[in-house]
Structure formats: C-alpha cells, structure tokens
Amino acid sequence: MNLQELKQKLSEVGFSDEVAAKLNEIADAAIAKGGLDAAAKQQMMDLIDLDVEAGLLEADTMEKMALALSSFAATNEKILEMSDEKEAKIEADVEEAVGQIEDTMKTPPAAPTL
Amino acid sequence: MKIDTMDSETQSRPSAMERITVAADVAGAPRAERVMQILGRILGAPEAAGMAVTIAGENARELQLRTGDRLNESARWLENEITSETNRLGEQMTKLKDGAVATAKGWAEKALKFGLTKATAVEDRVAAVFQIPAVLLEKVAGGFEARAAGAAGELARVAAGQAAAEMNLNEAQTAQLMRILEAQAAKRGEVSAKHEAAAGKIRGRIESAMGTAVELNAKADNVRAGVDKKRVFRGLLARMGA
Numbered sequence: 001m002n003l004q005e006l007k008q009k010l011s012e013v014g015f016s017d018e019v020a021a022k023l024n025e026i027a028d029a030a031i032a033k034g035g036l037d038a039a040a041k042q043q044m045m046d047l048i049d050l051d052v053e054a055g056l057l058e059a060d061t062m063e064k065m066a067l068a069l070s071s072f073a074a075t076n077e078k079i080l081e082m083s084d085e086k087e088a089k090i091e092a093d094v095e096e097a098v099g100q101i102e103d104t105m106k107t108p109p110a111a112p113t114l
Numbered sequence: 115m116k117i118d119t120m121d122s123e124t125q126s127r128p129s130a131m132e133r134i135t136v137a138a139d140v141a142g143a144p145r146a147e148r149v150m151q152i153l154g155r156i157l158g159a160p161e162a163a164g165m166a167v168t169i170a171g172e173n174a175r176e177l178q179l180r181t182g183d184r185l186n187e188s189a190r191w192l193e194n195e196i197t198s199e200t201n202r203l204g205e206q207m208t209k210l211k212d213g214a215v216a217t218a219k220g221w222a223e224k225a226l227k228f229g230l231t232k233a234t235a236v237e238d239r240v241a242a243v244f245q246i247p248a249v250l251l252e253k254v255a256g257g258f259e260a261r262a263a264g265a266a267g268e269l270a271r272v273a274a275g276q277a278a279a280e281m282n283l284n285e286a287q288t289a290q291l292m293r294i295l296e297a298q299a300a301k302r303g304e305v306s307a308k309h310e311a312a313a314g315k316i317r318g319r320i321e322s323a324m325g326t327a328v329e330l331n332a333k334a335d336n337v338r339a340g341v342d343k344k345r346v347f348r349g350l351l352a353r354m355g356a
Contacts, residue, residue, distance in 0.1 A: 001350060013347045014340050018232045036354060043228075048348045050225055054236045055341040057221060061214040061243045062334035066327040068210065069246070072203045073323035076196065080316055083192040090184050094152050097177050 003031045019051040196316060204251055207244055214240045243330065247322045 001009075007027045015023060026044050030036040036044075218240045222233035 001354060006351065006354065009347060009350065013343045015344065016235070018230050018235075022229065041351065041354070044351055045348060047228060047230075048344055048351070050221070050228060050230070052341050052344050052348075054221060054225075055337050055344070057214065057217055057236065058239055058243070059334040059337040059341065061210070061240050062330040062337070064210050064214075065207070065243050065246075066330040066334065068203060068206050069250075069323040069327040069330070072199065072250070073320045073327070075199050076316060076320045076323070079192065079195045079199065080320075083188060083195075086188045086191070087185075090181065090188065091152070093184075094177065094181050098152050101177070 003027060003036060007031070015048075015051050016054065019047050022047050200251060207246075211241065211244045214243070246326050249322055250319055250326075252319075 007024065010020065010023055010027060023044055026040050027036075030040055215237060218237035221236055225233035225236075
C-alpha cells in the first residue's frame, strides 16, 4: 500500500476530527517528501493509539452504565414482584376472614330466651 | 352531605377506613384496591342488625385495623426498597462518573502532549453517558401521595351503603343509597386510576432504565466497531516501510 492509498483509507476509518486532521497533515508531509520516515510513522501510531484509547474509555463507560441500569431495572422488578406477593397474601387472608364474617352474618340471631 | 342510613358508629369509623384507603393509595397497587373491595362486603353492615352481626361487626372492625396496618407496612416496605435502590443507583453512578472522568482527564493530559487541543471533548462525551432520564432518580415518595382524608370518608360511606342494601331498606332509603353508590362509583374510578398511575410509575422507571441500557449498549457497540477499524488501519500502517 502506498501513501496515497493509506491517506484514502484514513478518510474511511472515522478517527476523531482532530486526530484525523493530524494524521492527514503527517501523511501529506510524507507524500510531499516522497516517503514516511520512522519518526512520522511513530507519531501516526501514537495518535491512533490515543484515539483507540479514547474510544475504549467511552465504550467501557457506556457498558458499565448500561450494566448498572440493567441491574437497577432487574432489582426494581424483583421488588415489585415481592410487593405483589406480600399483597397477595394480605388479599387471601382478608378474603378468608371476610368469608368467615359473612358466614356469621348469615346465621340468624339466636331467639331471645324468656 | 348527611346520610340518613348511617348510624353514629359508622360515622365515627373513617379513621379505620382511612388507614386502609390511604394505605391502598400509598401501595399504589391494584391489589390493594381489591382488598378494599373485599372489605367493602362487610364494612358498615354489622352495627345495623342483630346479635350475630354485632359479633361479626367486632371482627370486621378488628380486620379493618389489621388490614390497614398490613397494607401500610407493605406500602412502606415497597417505598423503602425502591428508595434504597434509587439511592444505590445514584451512588453507583457517582462512583462510575468520577472514575471515568478522572481517566478522561488523564487521557486529555497525554493528548495535549501530542498537540491535541480539543482533548476535553472525550471528557465531555464520557460525562454525557451519565445524563440519564431524570425519572430514574426521582424520589419515590413523590409518586405515592396519600389521598386526602375526605375521600377516605367518602369510601367509608360507600361501605356503609353497600351493607345497608342487604338490610331491607325502604324505597326512600334505597333511592338515597343508590345516589350515594353512584357518586361513589365515580370516586372509586378516580382511586383506581390513581393506583394505576402509581404502579405505572415504577413500571415506567423499569422500562426507562432498560431502554437507556439498551441504547447505551448499542452506542458502545458502535464505538467498539470504530475502534476495530482504527486498529486495522494501525496494522496497515505498521506494515508500511518507513
């Protein structure tokens, strides 16, 4: 791959604006000089490493935050489930107690004894 | 409004009923509403009839109080658990943000040495990850406002009216009872709607958290795909002769 092809590839990669500008600058200088010297090549590699590092930092942060939010959602779901179980127990107990009271109410009052 | 079908004992009861209805509101769950409906089958009836219902009336009042306490306890538990989980998310976010921003600052210092003057953009992008929907960190208490005591009193009257219907009221009394029940049907509709809204609030938080998580994971995948392209380019550059 020659320098022109490298420059073409560079535009397709999606480096951050500032890094892309620096890389293009170095590539243009190399093209003008007719070759890429070791120092310029190292400078390009370092800039790419920096951009990669920034991308990884951003992606890692997003994934950690996504994990925290997923865990938050799952715990909230579990809490709602437990709350529903508690109230289901209250409902069942009340239903049973109300049934017993209703049975009592259906029983005719005892006739007063003289 | 004066209700002729209510005896003085019934009118003195709203405090117990209030405990239940307020608890039901705080719990914010349709199930609490069902508990109230079950209780409505017996509330108000016992005082008006003979010995058997008087005995049942004693049980009914105890049941009212007990149920009110249990619903309150359940509501408090739900509120405490959700609040503590919300606080935990807040603390976790602060810790994650502090760590990420500190790393971004370190990166920016290094980037400056390479002549990158817009290095703070990474710090800004990292900080933006923590801009989540405000609803996720809202205080739970705000979503569970207790209903006004007046409305609880109205529900007590419904309970009394429902029971009185089973006690062979005369035509005038029945007509009056029907007017009360009709008015209260509308009130119950409001209560149900409020329960739905409160329960929906927690559901909304869960959906919002999950939606944001999915969105962040998708963005992270895109960023990683970009990183892969950069690594491939670096490989091509490394193979070029200097």
